Amino acid sequence: MTLKIGITCYPTVGGSGVVATELGKALAIKGHEIHFISSSMPFRLGDDSANTFFHEVEVNQYSVFRFPPYDLALANKMAEVIVREELDILHVHYAIPHAISAYLAKQMVNRDVKVITTLHGTDITVLGYDPSLSDMIRFGIEQSDAVTAVSDDLVSQTRELLSITCPIETVYNFVDHEIYYPRYEKEMEEKIGLTGKELVISHVSNFRKVKRVDDVVRTFALIQAECDAVLMLIGEGPELPVIRKLVHELGIEEHVRFLGNQRKIAELLSLSHVSLLLSEKESFGLVILEAMACGVPVVGSNIGGIPEVIEEGVSGYICELGDLTSVRDAVFAITKDPLKHASMRQAAIQRAGTVFHKDRIVAHYEDVYYRTLAEGAN
Numbered sequence: 453m454t455l456k457i458g459i460t461c462y463p464t465v466g467g468s469g470v471v472a473t474e475l476g477k478a479l480a481i482k483g484h485e486i487h488f489i490s491s492s493m494p495f496r497l498g499d500d501s502a503n504t505f506f507h508e509v510e511v512n513q514y515s516v517f518r519f520p521p522y523d524l525a526l527a528n529k530m531a532e533v534i535v536r537e538e539l540d541i542l543h544v545h546y547a548i549p550h551a552i553s554a555y556l557a558k559q560m561v562n563r564d565v566k567v568i569t570t571l572h573g574t575d576i577t578v579l580g581y582d583p584s585l586s587d588m589i590r591f592g593i594e595q596s597d598a599v600t601a602v603s604d605d606l607v608s609q610t611r612e613l614l615s616i617t618c619p620i621e622t623v624y625n626f627v628d629h630e631i632y633y634p635r636y637e638k639e640m641e642e643k644i645g646l647t648g649k650e651l652v653i654s655h656v657s658n659f660r661k662v663k664r665v666d667d668v669v670r671t672f673a674l675i676q677a678e679c680d681a682v683l684m685l686i687g688e689g690p691e692l693p694v695i696r697k698l699v700h701e702l703g704i705e706e707h708v709r710f711l712g713n714q715r716k717i718a719e720l721l722s723l724s725h726v727s728l729l730l731s732e733k734e735s736f737g738l739v740i741l742e743a744m745a746c747g748v749p750v751v752g753s754n755i756g757g758i759p760e761v762i763e764e765g766v767s768g769y770i771c772e773l774g775d776l777t778s779v780r781d782a783v784f785a786i787t788k789d790p791l792k793h794a795s796m797r798q799a800a801i802q803r804a805g806t807v808f809h810k811d812r813i814v815a816h817y818e819d820v821y822y823r824t825l826a827e828g829a830n
Contacts, residue, residue: 459543461488467736472543480503480815483503484503486505494506517575542567593620600623624808627804651679653685659691671780676704678784686713734757737761745800745804751779752788769786
């Protein structure tokens with residue numbers, strides 16, 4: 453049974469938008485009709501994707517509104533697409549405003565479209581602490597026909613913080629193994645000034661405070677003091693000027709590569725020996741999975757869903773938040789023994805290719821869709 457599915461997500465380079473877009477593309481390949489409803493074309497959605505359609509949400513500027521009412525415009529566009537395209541499912545990523553807009557859209561139309569809400573983290577771990585928003589987040593979740601979250605830890609946090617009693621099912625994020633796999637490009641290596649002899653550490657994020665990129669840099673300074681090493685910082689964000697200043701103050705500028713936002717993430721990750729994600733909040737950590745799929749062991753903080761992705765001592769290491777000495781020691785434990793490094797590389801590839809394989813996760817989402825539709829028919 454093929455489905456008509458509407459997907460709403462943030463169209464930027466963040467993990468939730470990436471996963472939502474890749475999910476839609478994978479579902480389209482399986483024959484489902486996918487309608488993306490968002491403020492702009494999702495970052496990973498190409499013009500040549502078969503069975504996929506994009507519906508732009510336009511917000512009109514009226515003087516009566518101090519701020520453009522995007523959530524209302526989104527609800528109106530959702531309702532329009534539900535009716536015109538006869539959608540079976542509306543799958544929204546993030547509780548607010550997307551789940552709230554979906555609820556409004558469902559009330560506006562005379563069609564029993566099922567609303568699936570996927571929680572990615574920030575909607576709970578940050579916004580959920582705001583008393584002015586928590587009741588609205590709870591409402592959006594409880595009014596959904598089915599709710600999923602990207603890690604067991606996020607399920608627990610949601611229940612504890614918002615006193616949610618409705619079912620929430622864990623459906624992990626996934627990686628596309630046609631994009632993320634080990635490879636070596638000498639041209640890329642030369643382009644970023646690597647010799648092939650140094651220890652290469654990578655970090656990918658949106659450079660927000662919560663990612664604690666300063667911990668990554670300070671850890672690297674400890675590593676670089678003991679061996680020839682290079683740090684690749686991939687991404688951009690509000691903390692970037694602070695990080696550049698820190699790199700200068702630590703006197704390690706010649707060893708750090710600021711690479712900005714990149715499309716060839718897999719090619720860059722494949723050049724590194726270890727990747728670091730030392731966040732203080734992380735419901736899953738998609739960049740961990742991308743690194744592992746490229747054969748890169750990861751050292752991460754003992755936070756949120758990170759321990760659910762990294763298999764401790766097998767595909768990487770988990771360290772306590774802020775314990776930079778332990779992170780340094782973990783990096784050396786991985787890299788100083790070539791046999792151990794090779795073993796952990798293989799384990800990382802294996803774990804990414806089994807537990808978090810795209811086909812497995814997409815099938816899980818399909819099962820959620822079919823079960824939700826069946827429950828509504830009873």
